[in-house]
Amino acid sequence: MARALRIDEVDNVATLLSQASNGEIVEIISCGGSIIDRVEALESIPFGHKIALIDIGEGEEIIKYGEVIGVASKPIRRGEWVHIHNVESVRLPERRV
Amino acid sequence: MEFYGYERPDGSVGVRNHLLVLAPIDCSFEPAKRIAHQVEGAVAVTQHHGCGLDWMVAHNLIGIASNPNVAAVLIVGLGCETLNADIIEEGLKPTGKRVERVIIQEEGGTIRAIERGVKLLREMAEEISEQRREPFPLSKLTIAVECGGSDATSGIAANPAVGMAADLLIEEGGAVIISEPQEMIGAENYLCKRAVNREVAEAIREMIQRQVRRLEAMGVESRYMSRGNIEGGLTTIEEKSLGAVRKGGTKTIMGVLRNDWSGLDKPKGGGLWLQDGTGWDIGSVTHMVAAGAQIVVFTTGRGSTVGHAIAPVIKVTGNPETYRRMGDDIDINAGTIIEGVESIREVGERIFNLIIQVASGRKTKAELLGYREFAIFKRDRAAERLLGFC
Incomplete structure (x- = not known):
């Protein structure tokens, strides 16, 4: 069984500790090591990449480390791979001087 | 303790x-x-x-x-x-x-x-x-946290575990210094939110902004993510930076430590402190030691050998394969988190205990090898003046 780490309790994604294949059940574990959820991977997801823990609507925030790491550029379903194909940085160009 | x-x-x-x-x-x-x-x-x-x-x-x-x-x-x-x-x-x-x-x-x-x-x-x-060793409270300890040779395990294993140890030390009254402002780009809001007051929040934002402007002046895109980062699973610069600053833990940020021509600040008490330093590992470690850190905790994914001339360096890897290959150089295997053998909390406690042992005289791998890295970094004063920073 594949495993994924949810670092902060408000996170809506978890990071794969081993590769997950399409249809595989992924055990979601907390920083303390307990299993907090089991999510079916809806596609193959590589090690170190993220899996969605809930359905995330387009424009909604992606939370990891308890913080916003980007926004969904399209709807993401629970169990889907979360990466550059469906997430955009919120670091806006106008922030640059 | x-x-x-x-x-x-x-x-x-x-x-x-x-x-x-x-x-x-x-x-x-x-x-x-x-x-x-x-x-x-x-x-x-x-x-x-x-x-x-x-x-x-x-x-x-x-x-x-x-x-x-x-x-x-x-x-x-x-x-x-x-x-x-x-x-x-x-x-x-x-x-x-x-x-x-x-x-x-x-x-x-x-x-x-x-x-x-x-x-x-x-x-x-x-x-x-x-001179003999005598017992002292952990409030007399300042550690520096640094990372080098990161990989996909750094942000999810070694850095959170070291951050856990940093939090434990701060709870005992100790101080933690984290530097490398370049790695904080994208984590501004998160860091400012944790500042002890508005003045410190402003200082954090200014420090990171100066780094963004230095990169721009060099023609480097500050939101740059390497191909390796993306292949490793990092999606945005925010995620990359949040993973990097995680090694400093989650406590309140007490201040920004000046490190320039006007002065070199030292932590004024326990808690987490940010240093305006460099991303160059040995220079960064040396500046944090110059600001008073007695011990350095260094996370690495792909493996690093560095020690320091006057401070013991505890190296931690989140990659179990790196630990197997470079165990002569690395003190703590946080790869157990990836393998599901230990939790972040358990490894964090192990690092915290090793910090106390090393503080009391236990030698680190780099010390056993006799490594004595040392380098002082200096900013280009002409460039800093042109950018209006001094």
Whole structure:
């Protein structure tokens, strides 16, 4: 069984500790090591990449480390791979001087 | 909880009892090294930015010699340098530690300088050999956290585990320093939110913004993510930076430590402190040690060998394969998190316990190898002026 780490309790994604294949059940574990959820991977997801823990609507925030790491550029379903194909940085160009 | 360290005249506590042979310029570094070689427990350091008086360099040399891990200092100067023994000695006055000097041009060359230097250093070695470790509270400890050679495991294993240890140390009253402002780009909101007050939040934002502007002036895109980062699973610069700053833990940020021509700040008490430093590992570690860190905790994914001239470096990898291949260099295997054998909390506690053991004298892998990395980083003053930073 594949495993994924949810670092902060408000996170809506978890990071794969081993590769997950399409249809595989992924055990979601907390920083303390307990299993907090089991999510079916809806596609193959590589090690170190993220899996969605809930359905995330387009424009909604992606939370990891308890913080916003980007926004969904399209709807993401629970169990889907979360990466550059469906997430955009919120670091806006106008922030640059 | 307590550790066993060496008390210094100014009330600070060393975790090591080094004799520092300090060449304020590299012109006198060869004789300085030869002097240090003759006396057990001595280590020679210098800087490579020339002999003109650059206060950023001077503050850092004084900071290193002031670090409580240094029991006594022998300055070995050439004689004609502007960044000279007087400046170092004056800067060391508040520490109350013994400082001696040998000036090569005054002594009449290398052989005489070495003879006098070795005599002085042996005398100092004899004196400090009587010092004994005594118990002190963890509030006397400051650690620096650093990362180098990151990989996909860094942000999810080694950094969160070291962050957990950092939080535990702060709960015991200790201080933690984190630097590398370049790696904070994208984590501004998160860091500012954790600032103790608005003034500190503003200082954090300004420090990171200066780094963004330096990168832009160099023609580098500050939101840059390498292909390796993306292939490893990092999606945005925010995610990358949040993973990097995680090694500093989750506590309140007490302040930004200045590190420039105007001064080198030290933590004013326990808690988490950000240093305005560099992303160059050895320079970054040296600046945090100059700001008073007695121990360095260094996370690596692909593997690193670094130690430091005066501070023990505890290396932690989140990659179980790296630990298997480079266990001679790495102190803590946080790869157990990836393998599901241990939780982040368990590894964090293991790191925290090792910090206390190392503070009490246990040697790190880099110390066992005799590694003594040291480098002082200096910003380009002309560029800083053109950017309006000084």
